[in-house]
Amino acid sequence: MDEFELIARYFSRVGADRPDVALGVGDDAALLRMPADADLAAAVDTIVAGRHFPLDADARSIGHRALAVNLSDLAAMGATPAWATLALTMPNAQADWLERFARGFSDLAYAHGVALVGGDTTAGPLTVSVQVMGHVPRGTALRRDGAHAGDLLVVTGTLGDSGAGLAIATHALSTADATASRELLERFEYPAPRVAFGSAARGLATAAMDLSDGLVGDLPKLAGASGLGARVDVERLPLSRSLQAVARPDQVRDWALAAGDDYELLLAVPPRHLESLTSRAGQLNLRLTVIGELGRGNAVNWMLDGAGFAPTVRGFDHFR
Ligand code: ADP
Ligand code: MG
Numbered sequence: 313m314d315e316f317e318l319i320a321r322y323f324s325r326v327g328a329d330r331p332d333v334a335l336g337v338g339d340d341a342a343l344l345r346m347p348a349d350a351d352l353a354a355a356v357d358t359i360v361a362g363r364h365f366p367l368d369a370d371a372r373s374i375g376h377r378a379l380a381v382n383l384s385d386l387a388a389m390g391a392t393p394a395w396a397t398l399a400l401t402m403p404n405a406q407a408d409w410l411e412r413f414a415r416g417f418s419d420l421a422y423a424h425g426v427a428l429v430g431g432d433t434t435a436g437p438l439t440v441s442v443q444v445m446g447h448v449p450r451g452t453a454l455r456r457d458g459a460h461a462g463d464l465l466v467v468t469g470t471l472g473d474s475g476a477g478l479a480i481a482t483h484a485l486s487t488a489d490a491t492a493s494r495e496l497l498e499r500f501e502y503p504a505p506r507v508a509f510g511s512a513a514r515g516l517a518t519a520a521m522d523l524s525d526g527l528v529g530d531l532p533k534l535a536g537a538s539g540l541g542a543r544v545d546v547e548r549l550p551l552s553r554s555l556q557a558v559a560r561p562d563q564v565r566d567w568a569l570a571a572g573d574d575y576e577l578l579l580a581v582p583p584r585h586l587e588s589l590t591s592r593a594g595q596l597n598l599r600l601t602v603i604g605e606l607g608r609g610n611a612v613n614w615m616l617d618g619a620g621f622a623p624t625v626r627g628f629d630h631f632r
Pocket of ligand 1: 319323324336337338339341398399428429430431432433
């Protein structure tokens with residue numbers, strides 16, 4: 313199988329068939345039609361074998377995650393994803409690996425109405441770079457810098473599950489609770505980007521970001537962009553039953569604070585909009601939890617049961 317057969321077989325018709333794709337895979341560039349009065353939202357993320365996922369990870373999970381992490385970025389902007397490009401570097405072309413990779417990517421793309429419109433395929437150490445593009449009505453995107461003092465800090469879903477899932481995947485954690493183990497592993501291998509909720513939060517939230525590097529690392533970015541400080545009540549962090557079943561409370565707390573890869577959304581919400589936002593989350597079967605508040609200043613104060621608390625763990629940073 314040469315490069316061109318490979319592209320034709322696995323990547324020429326991936327994801328949704330969209331009328332706004334004037335020209336997709338096969339030419340020098342894709343031609344895409346933007347709706348009127350929209351801002352283009354574009355994000356790119358790379359995942360590297362042995363760094364973002366275990367070397368022996370299932371290719372279906374790799375395909376899913378490579379797209380999911382980008383959809384999560386668009387979700388955090390309140391944007392609607394439409395198109396993706398894929399730069400795939402791999403040591404060799406194995407049909408069964410490519411089959412599973414393309415399936416993981418394509419199933420998620422299809423579920424979100426995203427079309428794969430181009431890419432690049434090269435030989436080298438396994439690295440997957442995906443760019444997602446989408447749109448958002450002009451001027452309405454959820455940026456990090458829009459929060460005000462007094463806005464509540466809310467998060468979707470539960471935190472820390474993916475950290476435990478990674479520990480299970482890498483055999484750093486073992487548990488007799490097979491159901492919890494399966495659920496946590498699933499959260500790591502197949503994260504669910506909160507795309508529908510991100511759009512639903514436009515007009516209610518004042519700022520948003522997705523949690524990819526852990527709350528301890530990510531929250532200061534949102535607070536800082538908005539020129540604010542924050543208080544977080546650590547005992548309010550939403551924890552799944554599965555997470556609590558597999559580890560001691562201090563380990564659970566560390567994962568929830570800093571493990572990363574949760575791909576939940578962190579939003580700033582004026583108190584008067586909390587009820588509407590909670591009901592929109594409810595319609596999407598998504599849990600929403602208030603974990604603290606933004607205020608004047610520039611420090612993030614972590615509190616545990618009313619007392620000051622210093623997280624011992626820090627968010628993920630490739631170069632630290
Ligand atoms: P060029 O040399 O012009 O960059 P390529 O030979 O790299 O073209 O790619 C041929 C076509 O296949 C292009 O339309 C490109 O976008 C597409 N393509 C290449 N690799 C992938 C991939 N992994 N996924 C989707 N489309 C791809
Ligand atoms: Mg190329």
